[in-house]
Amino acid sequence: MASSSRPCTIDGCKSPSRTVCICCEKCYCFEHLTQHFGRINNKIPPLSDKINGLAKRLNKFTSIEPSYLVALEKWRVEAHRTVEQYYESKRRDLVDDRRAKLEKEVGRVRHVMEKLIRKHDAVQQDVDLLTQDIRLIEQKFSEFQSLRFTIHPLVIDDSLIIQDLFPLPTPCRTMKLPFDEFPALANNEKYLLVHQPPNISLLDRHFSIIKQTPWTHDNIWDMCWSSTLSRFIIVTNEEAFTLDQNTMTMAKCPISSNGELSRVTCSDSALFLLTQGLGPSIFEYxxxxxxxxxxxxxxxxxxxxxxxxxxxxxxxxxxAMVIYNTENDITRLDLKSSINLQRLWSVDVGQGFRCCLLHGEQWMVVDALSRRLYHISSTGKLLKADKYAHQPWNIIQWGKFIIGIRTNEAINLY
Incomplete structure (x- = not known):
């Protein structure tokens, strides 16, 4: 009777397979299954050596302060010294000088009084003058006791100490992607949403596909995450859709506009849609x-x-708006109030194309044509610009410490 068993995966082995390895989904006989597990287990000790080596390096790192920690400690000491000096200056101007003047006045009156007592020749005019001086001193002392100050809290924002982002290190992860004419990206704390034709996919931070669903609509121009809706929002040139990350179901947004759409972004309370073309409109929902x-x-x-x-x-x-002026051929990043679109600050950004918010209210702009990155402070100051090895077409911040840059061929995480 012919055997229905599948052959062992190992070339040249004539023994029938006895089991299937769940990890690699291959069939093995008993002998080669044991060898297969042995090869897998033999990979663990080198990994253990690596993690032990990293632990030793970390211990060495904590015992020997690097130069940037020395600089940070120096800044802390100097900042404390500045606060102490400011305190001493204000105490001297507002308190100590007033008290010294009062003490000097009390001493003068006491000297006059002791002189009159010693000579025993006071007249009524002397008594009246002393009474007036004492009353004035009492008044000044009362004012001194009831001094009132307006003391504003010392505000320390994240712009006081800014990490030098450039040059960027080697990417910690890279994922190849097919060329996309509109390289849109969106993310929340857990997932990254990308278009991988014919699907849109949710990726974790290891670039593993968690979920995906077919995309059957027009070209995606932009995407964003709405924490208020707990949905991703996807925009084509005419429509907007919401995507549920749990069920991967899409629903069409009830919107209308007078022009073709190009960008979408969300605040906690509103959805903003940007139209295409010169002098575009912004629709706020x-x-x-x-x-x-x-x-x-x-x-x-x-x-x-x-x-x-x-x-x-x-x-x-x-x-934040990346704006290109066709008359002077200048591209700038404007930060405007979302209430009245009043400009708060503006900074030139080469041939910038896309931007993203960084931790600490800072910004980064990518310039694909010149292959440059621009790091902008929260106050609109250009902190630094740097070259990038590829054309950066889009950028995101993923949590506090991860930056993702989309090129023509891939997504790089830093």
Whole structure:
């Protein structure tokens, strides 16, 4: 009777397989299964050596302070010294000098009084003058006791100490992706959403595909995450969709616009849609979006009629815009109030294309044409610019410590 057993995976082995390895889904006989498990287990000791080596390096790191920790400690000491000096200066001006003047006045009056007592020749005028001086001293002392100050709290923001991001290190992870004419990215704390035709996929930080679903609509122009809706929002040139990360179900957003769409971004309370072309409009929808609760902002409120808006990002009550002026051929990053679109600051960013918010209210702009990255402070100061090895078409911040950059061929995590 012929055997129905599948052959062993190992070439040349004529023994029938007895089991299937769940890890690699290959069939093995008893002998080669044992060898297979042995090879797997033999990979553990070298990994153990590596983690032990890292532990030793970490112990050495904590025992010998690197130069940047020395600089940080120096800054701390100097900052304390500055506070102490400011305190001493204000105490001297507001308290000590007043007290010294009072003590001097009390001493003068006491000297006059002791002189009159010693000579025993006081007249009524002397008594009246002493009484007046004492009353004035009492008044000044009362004022001194009831001094009131307005003391503003010492505000220390993240811009006091800024990490030098450039040059970027070697990517900790890279994932190859097919070329996309519109390289959109979106992320929340857990997942990264990318378009991998014919699907859109949720990736974890190891670039493993957690979930995916077919994408059957027009080209994706942009994507973002709404923490208020707990949904991703995906925009084509005419429509917007919400995507549930748990079920991967999509729903069409009830929106309407007078032009083709190019960008989408969300604050805690609103959804902003940017149209294409010169002097574009920005449509603001209160969340959840509906056609009944929408406000349109037009040029010149959004930008000049001769300008494109390449990117739009919301943060708290502000909107960051990468704006290109066709008349002077200058691209800038503007930070504006999302309430009235009043410009808060502006900085030139080469040929910048997309931007993202970094930890500490800082910004980064990618310039694909010149292969450059721009690091901007929370106050609109260009901290540093640097070259990038590939054309950076898009950028995200993933949590506090991970930056993702999309090129024509891949996504790199730093």
């Amino acid at each position: 209160k969340l959840p979006p509906s056609t009944k609760n929408v406000k349109e902002r037009k040029s010149p409120e959004t930008c000049e009629q001769c300008e494109y808006i390449f990117d739009l990002k919301a943060n708290n009550k502000t909107l």
